[in-house]
Amino acid sequence: MAKIVLKVSGMKCGGCENQVQDAAKSCVGISEAKASHQAGTVEIDYDDTKADLTSVKKAITEKGFTVD
Numbered sequence: 001m002a003k004i005v006l007k008v009s010g011m012k013c014g015g016c017e018n019q020v021q022d023a024a025k026s027c028v029g030i031s032e033a034k035a036s037h038q039a040g041t042v043e044i045d046y047d048d049t050k051a052d053l054t055s056v057k058k059a060i061t062e063k064g065f066t067v068d
């Protein structure tokens with residue numbers, strides 16, 4: 001299991017956090033995602049043998065947020 005913190009801009013409230021978390025968790029190999037709109041980050045726990053972080057970033061971007 002691996003962990004990464006991605007910088008996400010565009011989150012303004014808890015609803016945005018949920019959208020980012022759901023987008024991340026919808027991807028293969030992601031076990032947990034915890035977003036913070038105050039910090040502008042999402043902390044992701046993932047299986048590095050299964051997860052493709054590029055698709056995670058894409059899923060978050062498709063929700064209208066920017067991943068740095």
Ligand SMILES: [Cu+2]
Nearest residue numbers: 012013015016
């Ligand atoms: Cu919001």
